[in-house]
Amino acid sequence: MKIAVKVLPREEVLDSQGRAVEKTLEHNNMAVDHCRIGKYIVLDFSEDDVTKAKEKATEIANSLLHNPLIEQFELEVL
Amino acid sequence: MKIAVKVLPREEVLDSQGRAVEKTLEHNNMAVDHCRIGKYIVLDFSEDDVTKAKEKATEIANSLLHNPLIEQFELEVL
Numbered sequence: 001m002k003i004a005v006k007v008l009p010r011e012e013v014l015d016s017q018g019r020a021v022e023k024t025l026e027h028n029n030m031a032v033d034h035c036r037i038g039k040y041i042v043l044d045f046s047e048d049d050v051t052k053a054k055e056k057a058t059e060i061a062n063s064l065l066h067n068p069l070i071e072q073f074e075l076e077v078l
Numbered sequence: 079m080k081i082a083v084k085v086l087p088r089e090e091v092l093d094s095q096g097r098a099v100e101k102t103l104e105h106n107n108m109a110v111d112h113c114r115i116g117k118y119i120v121l122d123f124s125e126d127d128v129t130k131a132k133e134k135a136t137e138i139a140n141s142l143l144h145n146p147l148i149e150q151f152e153l154e155v156l
Contacts, residue, residue, distance in 0.1 A: 046111050060108050
């Protein structure tokens with residue numbers, strides 16, 4: 001089964017990529033109120049049990065995929 | 079309203095970041111079958127109409143957020 005890990009910069013952290021995209025959108029008449037940019041990681045497990053797969057995904061996200069000082073993550077079962 | 083753009087490398091394109099994470103996970107006894115790494119972009123619109131906001135998000139994703147040669151994207155209404 002597939003589980004996606006959505007990693008985003010924390011609200012209190014300056015998201016320079018997001019700011020850059022906001023400015024470019026403004027200059028191209030496609031302005032948005034706010035933009036945040038993070039990572040989207042799809043993990044494919046042989047595991048079929050949702051709970052176990054989510055546990056594994058959380059372990060992987062905590063140990064390798066996100067930096068808790070500046071990022072937060074959410075899981076999405078696909 | 080918020081709309082997320084999930085950008086992933088196309089299946090036929092070599093995803094070097096994904097391969098690197100797969101190998102690291104294997105070395106740390108957390109192997110997964112497959113891993114793909116892309117971008118996760120949250121756009122915040124003043125627009126309240128879902129259809130219009132999705133149209134704008136599609137336009138933005140097509141013109142600025144993804145490279146159709148090597149990437150594909152999906153929208154997610156948050």
